[in-house]
Structures are given as structure tokens and as C-alpha cells.
Amino acid sequence: xxxxxxxxxxxxxxxxxxxxxxxxxxxxxxxxxxxxxxxxxxxxxxxxxxxxxxxxxxxxxxxxxxxxxxxxxxxxxxxxxxxxxxxxxxxxxxxxxxxxxxxxxxxxxxxxxxxxxxxxxxxxxxxxxxxxxxxxxxxxxxxxxxxxxxxxxxxxxxxxxxxxxxxxxxxxxxxxxxxxxxxxxxxxxxxxxxxxxxxxxxxxxxxxxxxxxxxxxxxxxxxxxxxxxxxxxxxxxxxxxxxxxxxxxxxxxxxxxxx
Amino acid sequence: xxxxxxxxxxxxxxxxxxxxxxxxxxxxxxxxxxxxxxxxxxxxxxxxxxxxxxxxxxxxxxxxxxxxxxxxxxxxxxxxxxxxxxxxxxxxxxxxxxxxxxxxxxxxxxxxxxxxxxxxxxxxxxxxxxxxxxxxxxxxxxxxxxxxxxxxxxxxxxxxxxxxxxxxxxxxxxxxxxxxxxxxxxxxxxxxxxxxxxxxxxxxxxxxxxxxxxxxxxxxxxxxxxxxxxxxxxxxxxxxxxxxxxxxxxxxxxxxxxxxxxxxxxxxxxxxxxxxxxxxxxxxxxxxxxxxx
Numbered sequence: 427x428x429x430x431x432x433x434x435x436x437x438x439x440x441x442x443x444x445x446x447x448x449x450x451x452x453x454x455x456x457x458x459x460x461x462x463x464x465x466x467x468x469x470x471x472x473x474x475x476x477x478x479x480x481x482x483x484x485x486x487x488x489x490x491x492x493x494x495x496x497x498x499x500x501x502x503x504x505x506x507x508x509x510x511x512x513x514x515x516x517x518x519x520x521x522x523x524x525x526x527x528x529x530x531x532x533x534x535x536x537x538x539x540x541x542x543x544x545x546x547x548x549x550x551x552x553x554x555x556x557x558x559x560x561x562x563x564x565x566x567x568x569x570x571x572x573x574x575x576x577x578x579x580x581x582x583x584x585x586x587x588x589x590x591x592x593x594x595x596x597x598x599x600x601x602x603x604x605x606x607x608x609x610x611x612x613x614x615x616x617x618x619x620x621x622x623x624x625x626x627x628x629x630x631x632x633x634x635x636x637x638x639x640x641x642x643x644x645x646x647x648x649x650x651x652x653x654x655x656x657x658x659x660x661x662x663x664x665x666x667x668x669x670x671x672x673x674x675x676x677x678x679x680x681x682x683x684x685x
Numbered sequence: 686x687x688x689x690x691x692x693x694x695x696x697x698x699x700x701x702x703x704x705x706x707x708x709x710x711x712x713x714x715x716x717x718x719x720x721x722x723x724x725x726x727x728x729x730x731x732x733x734x735x736x737x738x739x740x741x742x743x744x745x746x747x748x749x750x751x752x753x754x755x756x757x758x759x760x761x762x763x764x765x766x767x768x769x770x771x772x773x774x775x776x777x778x779x780x781x782x783x784x785x786x787x788x789x790x791x792x793x794x795x796x797x798x799x800x801x802x803x804x805x806x807x808x809x810x811x812x813x814x815x816x817x818x819x820x821x822x823x824x825x826x827x828x829x830x831x832x833x834x835x836x837x838x839x840x841x842x843x844x845x846x847x848x849x850x851x852x853x854x855x856x857x858x859x860x861x862x863x864x865x866x867x868x869x870x871x872x873x874x875x876x877x878x879x880x881x882x883x884x885x886x887x888x889x890x891x892x893x894x895x896x897x898x899x900x901x902x903x904x905x906x907x908x909x910x911x912x913x914x915x916x917x918x919x920x921x922x923x924x925x926x927x928x929x930x931x932x933x934x935x936x937x938x939x940x941x942x943x944x945x946x947x948x949x950x951x952x953x954x955x956x957x958x959x960x961x962x963x964x965x966x967x968x969x970x971x972x973x974x975x976x977x978x
Contacts, residue, residue, distance in 0.1 A: 482866040500868075508866045515860045519725065520914045529856050533867040538849060565914035585867070 433496030434459045435589060435620045436481070441490035443473070443480050449488070450476050452644045458637070463615050464622045465635035465651070469664055472642045474624040475511065475593050482508060482591065494589060504533060507587035509578045511594050517567040517574060524549050524562040526577050530584025545584075552583035555613075557606055572603025579607055589620045596625060608634055631655070701830055706935045708833025709825050709892045710928045713901060713950065715840030716885040717927025718920045719847055720902030721909070723882045725916070726858045726875070730785070731770065732882040733899035734792040738769030739887055740799025740895045743820050744806060753813045755832045755891070758820075763887045769795045770879060799895065823894035823947030825935050836888045843884050844924075854878060855916050892931060893947035901927060904954040911965035930954040 434457040441454040451473040458464055466474045479485045481492045483499050494502045507530070530552070531545040541549075553559040556576040561569065566577060575595055582590055590611070596604050611621045615636075625631050631638060632655055639648035640655075640663045647659045723732050739762035746761025747753060769791050776787040803821070806814035819827060828836075847854065857864045857874040865871045882902055889898040909922035934950030963970050 479862075484862055484865055503866070503868045506866075508863060510860065510862050510866075514862055516727075519859050520910060520916050520919050521855065521859060522915065525855075525915075526859070529860070529863065532852060532856055533869075535852075537853065540852060581863075 432459075433493070435461070435495060436622065437493045437496075438477070438481070439491045439493070441477070441480060441492060442488045443476050443485055444488045445485075450643065451480070451641075454490070454641070454645050456639055456645060456648055458620060458622070461615060461618045461620045462636040463611055463634060464620065465631050465638040466622065466624045466641060467626070467628065467631050467638050467655075467663075468641035468646075470626065472663075474626075474641055477641065478591055478593050478622070478624055482506070504585075505588040507582035507585040507590040509575075509582045509590070509592040509595055512571065512575050512578065512598070517569075519566065521566060522563050523558060523566055523569070523577050524553065526566055527552050527562075527580045527584050530581040533585070548584050548586070549580075552580040555583060555610055556580045570600065570603075571598045572600040575599050576603055576606065579610060583610070587619070589622070590614060592621070592623045594624050594626065596627065596630065604630075628655070628660070702935075702939050704830045705825055705828045705833045706932060706939070708828065708835075708837045709931045709935045709946075711837035711840045712885070712888050712892055713905075713931025714924040714928035715844050716889050716898075716901035717905035717909070717923035717925070718844050719881045719885045720927075721906040721916070721920050721923050722847070722854055722858055722878045723902055724906040724910070726878065728879065728882075729899075729903045730788050730792075731773070731879060732886055732902050734769055734773060734788050734795070735766035735879075735883045736886040736890075736895055736899045737792045738795035738799070739763070739766045739890060740803060740820060741765040741795055742768075743890070744799060744802035744817060747806065747814065747817060748802075748811075751811075751813075753816050755828070756835055759887050759890065762820075762890060763883060765795070765799075766883045766887060767880070770883065796895070819894070820890050821894050821896060822945040823890070823892050823897065823934075823950070825892055825938060825946045828891055832891070836891065839884065839888045843881050847878075847881060847920075850874075850877070851917070851920075892934065893950050894945070897947040897951045900951040900954060901930070904951070904958050905930065908954070908958040908961040911961040911968045914967075926954065926957045930957065 436458045438454045438456040441451060442449060443451040454477060466477060468474050476485060480487055481499065492499060494506060499506065527549040528541045528545055531541055531548055535541060535545065550559060550562070553562055556579050558573060558576055558580060561573070566574060569577065579592070579595065582592070595607055599607070611623070614621050623635070625635075632651060635651050637649060638651050638654050640646040640659055642663045646663045647654045720732070723729050742761035742763065742765025743758045745765070746758045750757050773787050773791045776782045776790065777784060782790070803817045806817060816827065853869060853874055857869060857871050858878075861871045885902055886898050889901045892898070893901055905923040905926035906919065908926050909919045912922055913919050930950050930953040933953035934946045937949050938944045938946040961969070966972055
């Protein structure tokens with residue numbers, strides 16, 4: 427059998443998603459071929475998080491397909507690390523920081539097997555990378571918002587994946603944690619991983635991501651950050667949202683200054 | 686007792702009381718452990734709906750067999766409890782009724798049906814039917830040794846199942862979307878945990894009755910949560926609290942005739958909860974008060 431032509435790492439083909447009868451994403455076509463820091467950008471309610479959840483099989487597709495490495499997600503879930511939005515869980519839950527990070531190793535452990543020394547070592551390494559090894563024994567509710575977000579990132583690192591998918595990892599996070607998270611994501615890219623991030627802040631998006639997709643229920647544009655974040659594209663994505671247009675002015679300006 | 690030969694029967698009675706107390710203690714312990722996941726998954730009231738629905742199955746099982754045989758009645762109660770949970774799911778899916786409203790509807794309707802059946806049986810004077818009312822508030826004095834052993838065995842099995850799947854249960858209760866994304870069958874685990882709660886609610890019926898048994902799977906876990914920040918410790922403490930409440934209820938109702946066991950068990954659990962709420966380190970009212978100063 428001929429080896430198939432190189433598959434994109436992540437490919438959305440004609441993806442449509444509806445909640446009940448209300449469509450939230452229309453005909454998304456998007457392929458990511460190379461490891462990079464990839465931002466999914468758009469206004470509130472644009473369907474950014476829904477797109478991620480559709481990729482991970484957490485919301486059903488009304489149409490289209492999503493493939494990782496040319497295969498359905500169910501075949502390759504072990505290669506995909508996931509960082510959900512921080513608000514989706516109860517931080518008062520009686521688990522410690524290292525308990526949560528260990529959850530990243532559960533899929534490989536399988537049913538009924540308990541984490542052993544190997545898993546603990548993975549968890550410790552992951553916590554070291556996000557700078558939280560000192561609070562490993564603490565109950566998760568006693569951390570700051572930024573630290574909690576880093577716990578989730580450490581759990582994804584413990585999955586030891588090839589693709590990382592993050593849903594608003596910078597929302598409500600202090601500057602130090604933002605830098606730390608961005609540092610870890612950059613390391614992942616250097617190590618040849620694809621990192622896909624749902625993000626809403628245009629200014630930082632322009633600084634952080636190699637490539638972006640602009641989304642407002644439909645795909646507006648996708649490609650290298652500088653080529654996509656043009657005033658025309660942003661106008662089409664954020665049409666009528668004037669406060670955000672201000673922000674895009676600043677974003678483009680800053681981009682000009684840093685490059 | 687003035688009967689000169691009364692010593693031996695008295696001894697026999699106390700032996701049975703002891704076995705029953707042990708059985709009910711095991712039920713209290715199991716309910717405390719299993720209930721933790723109902724509370725952690727924020728489904729505390731779902732168990733209550735199942736509990737109120739058990740009465741229907743108990744009455745129907747009695748009508749079908751014509752005997753007040755505990756295992757048969759409990760199987761009936763378990764099936765109708767599960768049926769109520771099924772209706773709950775259907776209501777949510779097909780009528781888009783919100784979960785709290787659906788729970789309230791299922792709880793009250795099934796309880797109304799159960800009460801109608803039980804009072805109908807009592808009113809028509811069907812032999813043996815009078816005792817069915819004991820399932821309303823719990824009455825452990827009527828339990829036989831065999832009953833108690835059955836209740837204890839089922840409780841132990843439920844706890845064993847939960848402990849075996851503790852890793853999976855914790856993951857699903859804490860972060861269902863991460864669990865689903867990493868390939869765990871979240872819906873199956875949810876049904877499994879709810880079914881375990883239903884089992885404990887059913888074996889808790891003789892001790893606490895349909896109206897109050899839900900307290901056994903809710904109050905000890907909430908009290909235990911006050912003392913610890915770890916799931917395994919919470920399970921352990923909750924089991925101990927449930928056990929202590931059950932023993933108290935059985936003991937007092939054995940000494941004071943005509944006192945129903947269920948309310949006593951619930952009151953004991955409530956006392957443990959109140960104490961935990963005030964004096965627990967860190968999360969307790971007193972500790973928080975001291976921190977504020």
C-alpha cells in the first residue's frame with residue numbers, strides 16, 4: 427500500500443454545529459499542517475469554544491468532519507491534550523493540585539489501575555514546568571486564578587500529547603501566569619507540538635500566535651498572524667463592535683512596533 | 686417482665702437486636718460512603734426522587750406476592766426507584782423541563798402514587814399489609830437476622846464497587862468534559878453512581894423510611910467535607926458518621942418503644958453535621974471566625 431500523502435495535523439472539513447435548532451458554527455474549513463502556536467480568535471459568542479469542543483467530540487457535529495492526523499478523534503485521543511475553561515469545574519472539590527495533574531495520566535492507565543511511581547513522576551515534572559511543584563499538596567481552591575489555570579495546563583502536559591488544545595487559558599489570569607503559560611506553550615511548539623488556543627484578546631493574540639483563524643460563526647480568515655489580522659478582516663469579524671475596533675487599532679499598532 | 690422463664694427470650698431478643706443493629710450500622714456506613722459522590726456530583730436531590738419512588742415498588746411487590754418478604758419488597762422498591770430515575774431523564778430530554786423541576790415532579794408524583802397504594806392496601810385490610818407503613822418512616826425492630834445480614838451484604842458490595850472505581854468516579858465527578866475528552870464513558874459512570882445511590886436508598890428504607898432515607902446519603906457526606914480536602918478521607922469520615930447515626934437511631938428506638946428509627950437516625954446525623962459545621966478545622970465556622978480576627 428502506498429503511504430498516504432502527508433495529512434494535516436488537524437483538519438476541519440465543512441463543520442457545522444447547532445445547539446438545538448440554533449446553528450452556532452457554519453461550514454468551517456480549516457487545516458493546520460505544521461506544528462505552531464495557533465490562535466482561534468473572535469468575539470464573544472462567535473463559536474470559538476464550540477469549535478474546540480466539536481473537535482474533541484464534546485458537542486455533536488450537525489455536519490462535516492474533524493480529523494487529527496487524518497483520523498477521527500476517537501482513534502487518536504491519546505495524542506491530544508485538553509485544557510478546558512477554568513470555570514467549568516468546581517474548585518471547591520476535595521482534590522489536591524497533584525491529584526488533578528495525575529488525572530492527565532488516567533487515560534493511559536485505563537480502568538481500575540491506580541497511578542504508581544511512574545505517574546507521580548510525570549505529574550511532578552509537569553508541575554515543575556508550570557512552576558507549581560511547591561503547592562502540589564494544596565487543595566485546588568486555595569490557589570489563585572492564574573495558578574488554577576496552570577494546574578489545568580500541567581494536567582494536559584501529563585497527558586504527554588502531540589497536540590494541545592486550550593480553551594481560553596489566559597482568561598482571568600495574572601500577568602505572571604500569562605507569561606509562564608505562554609512560555610510553556612512556546613516550549614511545546616519548539617518540541618514540535620501543535621498548540622491550538624482559543625483566545626479573545628486581540629492585542630496579545632497579535633504578539634503570541636504564529637498563525638490565527640478569525641471566526642464569527644463562519645471562518646473569516648486563517649493563516650499567518652500578520653496576514654490575517656488586517657483591519658479589513660477584523661472589521662468583518664467584529665463588525666459593529668466599536669469598542670473592540672479601538673482595541674484592534676492598538677493591536678495593529680503594537681504589532682508594528684514589536685516586529 | 687414477670688415471667689420467670691423470661692431470661693432466655695430476653696436474651697434471644699437482645700441477640701437479634703444486636704445483629705439488626707450491626708446490619709443497620711453497615712447500611713448507615715455504606716450510605717455515607719456512596720452518598721459522597723451524589724453530593725460531589727451535585728445530584729443530592731436525585732437520590733431523594735428515587736427514595737420517594739421506592740414506596741410504589743414496595744407496595745406493588747407486596748400486592749404481587751401477597752407476602753411481606755423484605756428482599757422481595759426491596760427489589761420492588763429498587764426497580765421503581767430506577768424507573769423514577771428513567772422518567773426523570775425522559776422528562777429532561779423530551780420536555781426540556783429543567784432538572785430541579787423534573788426532580789420535584791417525579792418525587793411528588795411517585796410519592797403520591799406510593800402513598801395511595803400503601804393506604805389502599807391498609808384500608809382494605811389485606812393480611813400483612815399493615816406493616817407496609819413502616820417503610821414510610823423506618824422501623825428496624827421488625828427486622829429479622831436474615832434481613833439484617835442481607836442489608837449489610839448489599840451495602841458492603843456497593844461500597845466495594847465504588848472503592849474499585851474510585852479513580853474513575855472522582856475524575857467524572859470533578860471534570861466531566863475532560864473525562865469525556867480523554868475517552869471515559871461519562872454517561873455510563875453517571876448512571877452507575879446514581880444506581881449505587883439508589884441501591885443504598887433502598888437498603889436504607891427499613892432504617893430510615895422513604896421520606897427520610899435521603900438524609901443518610903446527603904448529611905454525612907456534607908459533614909465529612911467540613912473536615913477534609915481529600916476524597917478518600919471524605920469517604921471514610923462520611924462512612925463513620927453514617928454508621929454512628931444509624932447505631933444511635935437503632936439503639937434509642939430499641940430502648941424507647943414506639944419511636945420510629947428513621948427520624949432518630951436523621952437527627953443524629955444532623956447533630957454530627959452541626960458540630961462539624963462549627964468546630965471543623967479550616968472550614969468550620971469557629972476556625973473562619975478566628976481567621977477573620
